[in-house]
Amino acid sequence: MNLRLWGQMPVMDNANESIPAPAFSMPERIALMAFLSLVMLMSVLGNLLVMVAVCKDRQLRKIKTNYFIVSLAFADLLVSVLVMPFGAIELIRQNWNYGGTFCLVRTSLDVLLTTASILHLCCISLDRYYAICCQPLVYRNKMTPMRVALMLGGCWVIPTFISFLPIMLGWNSIGIEDLIEQRTSSGDPNVTQCVFMVNKPYALTCSVVAFYIPLGLMVLAYQRIYVTAREHARQISVLQRAGASSSDSADHQRNHRMRTETKAAKTLCIIMGCFCLCWAPFFITNVVDPFIDYTVPDKLWTACLWLGYINSMLNPILYAFLNKSFRRAFLIILCCGDKRYRRPSILGPGAPCTATQINGSTHVLKYSVLHNGNHLEQEKLSLQNDTESQESCF
Numbered sequence: 001m002n003l004r005l006w007g008q009m010p011v012m013d014n015a016n017e018s019i020p021a022p023a024f025s026m027p028e029r030i031a032l033m034a035f036l037s038l039v040m041l042m043s044v045l046g047n048l049l050v051m052v053a054v055c056k057d058r059q060l061r062k063i064k065t066n067y068f069i070v071s072l073a074f075a076d077l078l079v080s081v082l083v084m085p086f087g088a089i090e091l092i093r094q095n096w097n098y099g100g101t102f103c104l105v106r107t108s109l110d111v112l113l114t115t116a117s118i119l120h121l122c123c124i125s126l127d128r129y130y131a132i133c134c135q136p137l138v139y140r141n142k143m144t145p146m147r148v149a150l151m152l153g154g155c156w157v158i159p160t161f162i163s164f165l166p167i168m169l170g171w172n173s174i175g176i177e178d179l180i181e182q183r184t185s186s187g188d189p190n191v192t193q194c195v196f197m198v199n200k201p202y203a204l205t206c207s208v209v210a211f212y213i214p215l216g217l218m219v220l221a222y223q224r225i226y227v228t229a230r231e232h233a234r235q236i237s238v239l240q241r242a243g244a245s246s247s248d249s250a251d252h253q254r255n256h257r258m259r260t261e262t263k264a265a266k267t268l269c270i271i272m273g274c275f276c277l278c279w280a281p282f283f284i285t286n287v288v289d290p291f292i293d294y295t296v297p298d299k300l301w302t303a304c305l306w307l308g309y310i311n312s313m314l315n316p317i318l319y320a321f322l323n324k325s326f327r328r329a330f331l332i333i334l335c336c337g338d339k340r341y342r343r344p345s346i347l348g349p350g351a352p353c354t355a356t357q358i359n360g361s362t363h364v365l366k367y368s369v370l371h372n373g374n375h376l377e378q379e380k381l382s383l384q385n386d387t388e389s390q391e392s393c394f
Contacts, residue, residue, distance in 0.1 A: 029092055036088040036306070039313055043080035046316035047073040053320070053329035060329060064143050065127050069319050071152050072120035076312035079113045082106075084309055091302060096194040103194035108164040115159035115210040117312060121275060122214035123151045124319065125221040133228045162206045172202040179294065200290045211283040218275070222268045271318055278311035 024032065050073040054060045086106050090096050096103060130142045166172055173180055176199050184195045198206065282304040289296045320326040 024092075024094075033088075033092055036084070036091070039306075039310060040080050040084045040088070043076060043084070043309075043313040046313060046321075047077040047080065049330055049333065050316045050320045050326070051077070052333060053326055056333065057325075057329040060325060064148055065124060065131070067148055067152065068120055068124045068127060071155065072117060072124070072315055072319065075113055075116040075120060075155075076315050078109075079117060079309065079312045083110045083113060087305070087309075090194060096192050098194075103196075104167055106194070107196045108167045111163035111167065111206070111210075112159045114308060114312075115162065116155050117315070118210055118214050118279065119155040119158060121315070122217050123155060125218040126151075129221040129224055132225050158209065162209050166202060167196075172196075172198040175199050176294075197294065198286070198290065203286055203290045207283045207287050211279055215276070218272065222272055226268050267322075274314050274318060275311065277307070278314065279308050282308045 051070055054066050054070045060066050083106070086098070087110075098106070127143060130139045134142065176197055180195055180197050183197065184193055285296055285301065285304050321330070
């Protein structure tokens with residue numbers, strides 16, 4: 001996203017000559033290189049594994065949410081391949097050797113891909129809201145193939161209006177040209193920097209579109225998902241206790257409800273916590289910096305930026321690795337198709353329960369809903385046929 005001056009900052013000697021001051025010692029560079037390499041490698045492997053799993057597993061391709069997850073993995077893969085390496089090289093070498101034009105292209109790709117990644121997370125939360133908080137028929141009417149395609153297209157088109165368009169036209173630098181020129185010139189002709197600074201209008205617009213609006217929608221969606229999951233668990237617990245024949249059975253059902261609510265709360269807290277931890281520091285700093293005369297230290301900018309990049313490494317874990325169906329597909333891929341990990345039929349007679357999926361985890365709700373003393377067989381069949389909001393049980 002917003003790249004500040006990562007190059008060497010000049011210091012003045014007694015002869016008033018600019019001498020580059022080293023930003024990192026050799027042990028720090030080695031440790032930093034190892035850490036950044038690990039982040040890039042895990043991001044590449046994790047996102048590639050997610051994409052291959054959906055391509056090879058027919059059942060995974062039937063679930064609409066997984067189209068968002070695959071597109072998210074593609075965006076994060078591009079971040080780890082096209083953005084992170086150049087940032088890492090510049091950070092380690094304290095120099096930019098690829099020219100001013102490519103600096104703008106690389107910066108535009110940075111803004112485009114990271115914003116696309118965040119918008120995908122927002123779409124996943126909205127998709128799960130409709131799947132969990134609405135009836136299956138409502139979900140199918142809301143999440144039609146055309147609407148899914150439009151949402152995916154928006155995740156890629158909207159970021160272009162805050163990346164390539166304004167950056168290549170220089171809208172972000174209006175009013176701060178002199179300051180950018182001053183930051184770009186280090187006094188050493190052999191040292192150049194890829195400086196990207198933004199004025200107040202661009203900082204506000206970019207941050208609102210890329211973070212604050214998606215954050216608000218995600219908070220609302222996940223709050224409603226948690227409330228709905230908790231209400232489902234409460235209703236099922238009440239109905240099960242009404243039919244329980246012993247106090248031990250009632251205690252067991254209460255414990256089950258408590259475990260279900262705790263699991264849902266932990267899952268949603270992890271998802272929102274990781275997202276906010278990774279991106280909130282950067283976007284808070286991005287908005288604040290132009291209003292305090294660009295005095296945020298460069299190392300703080302670097303730390304906030306790479307914390308956001310780490311989100312591209314965590315997304316496969318949060319949205320795929322925690323899901324049992326994805327884990328089975330990963331084991332099949334990594335174990336060269338071992339039959340032990342083959343998926344049983346999701347609609348087979350052995351499926352003992354229905355499960356409401358909550359983004360990369362599964363909120364298991366035992367099917368024991370009673371109405372006037374009779375099982376709702378028609379609703380049960382409807383739920384079993386709805387593969388969009390049903391997953392295999394843990």
